[in-house]
Amino acid sequence: MINPERLQRFFLDLVQIDSHSREEKDVADYLRAHLESLGAIVTMDDTAEIIGGNCGNILTRITGPLEDRVEPLLFCAHMDTVVPGKGVKPVIDGGVIRSSGETILGSDDKSGIAAILEMLYVLKEDSIPFGEIEILFTVAEEVGLYGARNFDTSVLKSKRGYFLDTEEVAQVGIAAPAAYRMTYKIFGKEAHAGLAPEKGISAIQVAAKAIQNMPLGRIDAETTANIGVIEGGSATNIITPVVTLRGEARSHSDEKLELQVEAMRQALKKATEEAIITVDGKKFQSKFEETSKREYKSFHISEDSATYKLVAKAGEALGLKMGREVSGGGSDANIFNEKGIESVIVGTGMTDVHTVKEHIKISDLEDCTKLILKMVELHR
Ligand SMILES: [Zn+2]
Missing domain, CATH: 3.30.70.360 (Alpha-Beta Plaits)
Structure with missing residues (x-):
């Protein structure tokens, strides 16, 4: 069971940590502390030096009792935000979290990070049988997908990836242009x-x-x-x-x-x-x-692919009316598909991103977390 207060806390903490592209270190430190307290080993690659940032991509993996029986899954979100994203003051108003209006909120993509973090806590607490999960938090997505581009995917065991980085929870991003x-x-x-x-x-x-x-x-x-x-x-x-x-x-x-x-x-x-x-x-x-x-490059994931079906099945199990969505822009998922890791984009509830009107419904953030948790549970 997810803990809604904790999930909200993670989200509020994360949006208040400044992380313009190439300045993600404070977010990475926050995540590292949580991941290590869960017993995970966290590694950072050398992307920071290549792109002139203060932080590299961070990777961690957790293993469950089904480790040898099911294929590993990758979950991914980016740590950077667009500008103006410094000094975000989140305002909670009728079940919606928005920025004060002076800055973006940063739910793109901190909602994805918060959902993944909460999922990891729940997996540990509820002794849900699962296999292996790889978690990647990338840098500099917003300025040119530089974290994903410089990440060495050969260190991953997963052949399938889920990028928490689009708006509607029930709409799976299955295609994007080149x-x-x-x-x-x-x-x-x-x-x-x-x-x-x-x-x-x-x-x-x-x-x-x-x-x-x-x-x-x-x-x-x-x-x-x-x-x-x-x-x-x-x-x-x-x-x-x-x-x-x-x-x-x-x-x-x-x-x-x-x-x-x-x-x-x-x-x-x-x-x-x-x-x-x-x-x-x-x-x-x-x-x-x-x-x-x-x-x-462009990508298009078919309706029959196991990668898509897992999200659809999990959403339906939660009573969500799942649909497929074609994106108009590029994201880290383009790079991972190009590198041979079949990837789709999962919605978190983030809305009006890249504007000072950016907001997210708390219920959507919870649904997104339930969705990825259900995916892990159903992945057999
Ligand atoms: Zn994003």
Whole structure:
């Protein structure tokens, strides 16, 4: 049986410990103290040094009497929060916990951490027969999934993972898109805009043409793209020599994503190739440089997979009406699926995350904890 007061205490403690990305050490210390008091061995990897943070990913495992009989399961949550997340003052109001309105609440993802912690206490107290559970708390999820990326999954025994990191408890995140992030530098030719405009190529104009010809926005049911930043120019009397564009593309299909990135590239290629001038018998042509990086791969977990079925079965046993959800963004689960650990995302009740209106219903936090506990109980 879960202890609602203790669960709430964990949650309130955690949200009041500052942990912006790369500054998760105080949360890790809090967790380490609890995990060690439960008799668990806690290890921290060397991600902190790689990413310039003050804390690495922390891993622990607990074993039950069925250790040799059932496959181990991984539960995961991230320790970092987005900004503004310092000095959170949680307010409890009619069964809902919210922030004071000055900061986020940090239920993303401290609700997941609190639920896992409470589950571990209950497993110890209630002598529930279970196998082996691996618990991973990652860092720097919010700024680029850096904890998950740098975590060495070969130290895990689990082949299946549950990431407590989405909103509705009864909606299992079974799919998420792949994403690219791109930076394009467009080069024109500098000239005085009043004295000799014919001697210049405006990088702004080239960029405008390229953007005009790019497929952007909603491309199809699975694919989106955006140019979100445009920078360049310093004065109205100068024909701008350089413009930088930054954009992204996402798709649930890795193939469509590649096509989209290529289409954006072609728009730039065409616009730059068309911008040619001749000055004193010499030819000048606009050019561009592209730095594009695939951030993560997409994933899709089928309804028949044991990974999904375990959550669905546990939810139904608790009387929840379970559904499947497709996410619009990437999370640690993308990285773990890519690394071969089949993973789904479990909801905790966190709502309006990444805003100062973020809140969570206490009953949802309890349901999430009951759900993961039931999963462990039913996993035979
Ligand atoms: Zn999150």
